[in-house]
Amino acid sequence: MHQHAAQTLDEAFERLHRTGSEFDDGLSNHGPMAVESLVHAGQWEAVPAWLDLYTPRLDPAVRPTERIARDAWRDALGDRARDGDWIALFTDEIAEQSWRDVLALWWPRLLPGMPGGATHGVIRVGHAVRALLEAGESPIRLAEFAHAMAYFASSNQPLPELPRLAGGRSPFEALDAVPPLPIGEKDHISRRLTFLAEWDEWLTPTLSVGPVGTPEEAEALLTDTVHAAIRLYLRRGHGSGVMNVHGVTAPSAVLRVLPALPRELWIPSFTAAWATSSAVFAVYMGREDAGEAPAPASDASNAMERALAHGDEHAIKLADTAADVYARSGDTRALSAAALSLELIAPFKG
Known part of the structure; x- marks a missing residue:
């Protein structure tokens, strides 16, 4: 990464770390994810001006209140009021060991709760990890990793426990078979997701992918999941132009994290990402295919x-x-x- 681009990214992260992970009663702070996307795409010179427009809407960072005991972390999982405590915990963790070791320890603990916070926790982690892999370590990039992992923890909300994947469909075939949530059942995402547990019309296509035998298969299937999801957004994203974005960007975030994970975590990573993408589209996508697709950008x-x-x-x-x-x-x-x-x-x- 260009030196000036990396410096711009660090300055943006430092500026955003004075703000909270959420604002306006539960909306996610997308600033760290968006600026990393812009820098990655070579648009780093536009970052300060974009932040000037974006940051005035944000709330101050949540202050720590009580230390999270490392043998009692489950008690604080999914508690958004303790985001500051989680930041303190992960700051301590990365001061004592490498960020990759922290990721390897905490990723399987947090992975089941990927849908929480409308998937923004895992998405922020994906951007933080890509920044570390591409630009290398710096104190600010490590701090962003701590903030991202903290949000993944404080916003954690698991999907209903699913049986093992046991079908033979590709992600393209299976995602196309996922039905939209019945009319009349729509509500906040956390309540929509709980409906899926007993809904066979969703469970059947979701479980029809797999089984996955090797890490390489998991990576290939996750790659296909991201591809299938962005194609489904083109057809059914109109159900909620904003919320269906997360059916694409959540599995994409997991794919970006894979290179930093031990290979034995690749299969559960695919499984969680696949189920989450399927769930998001089930509860937000349009009921009918859209009309003619817009012309693509030139590149x-x-x-x-x-x-x-x-x-x-x-x-x-x-x-x-x-x-x-x-x-x-x-x-x-x-x-x-x-x-x-x-x-x-x-x-x-x-």
Whole structure:
């Protein structure tokens, strides 16, 4: 990463660490995720101006209240009021051991609760890990990793426990078979997700992927999940232009974390990411396919330029994942999905 880009990223993270992980009664602070996306895409010079528009809406950081005992961490899991305590815990953790060791220890503890906070915890971790892998370690990037892991912990909310994946479908086939939530059952995401536990119409296609035998298979299936999800956003994202973004960016975040994880964690990582993506689309996607898809950007760089001009943090993050999918597959539908998000999501001008 260019030295000036890395410096800009650190300055942005430092500025954002004075703000809370959430604001306005439960909305997630997307600042760290969006600025990392912009820097990764080469748009680092635009970061300060974007933050000038974005940060005035944010709340101050939550102060620590009580130390979380390392043998009693479960008591604080999913408690958003203790975000400051979780930041203190992870700051201590990375002061004592490498961030990779911290990730290896805590990832399987937090993974089942990926849907919590509308998946923003795991998404923030994905961006923090990519920053460390691409730009290397710095005190501020390590601090962002601590903040991201803390949000993953404080917002944790597990899906209902699922039986083992035991089908033979690809993620493309299985995700296409996932049905939208019945009319009349829609509510806050945490309540929508609880409905899925006993809903066979969702369980059957969700369990129809797999089984997964090797870490390599898990990585390939996770890659396909991200690709399938962005294609589904193009068809059904209109059910909620904002919320369905997370059905794409959550598995994308997990894919970005894989290279930093021990290989024995790759299979459970795929399983959790797949179920989460399926769940998000089930409770938010449109009931019918959309009409004609918008024309894609000319390339991934142009897709991010359009998202930056639009300004919304969700559009920026979707363009970031669209660029990844397009680079891997050459599928221009990924860029069309990014273009669609600009139509479905209101522009942000501060």
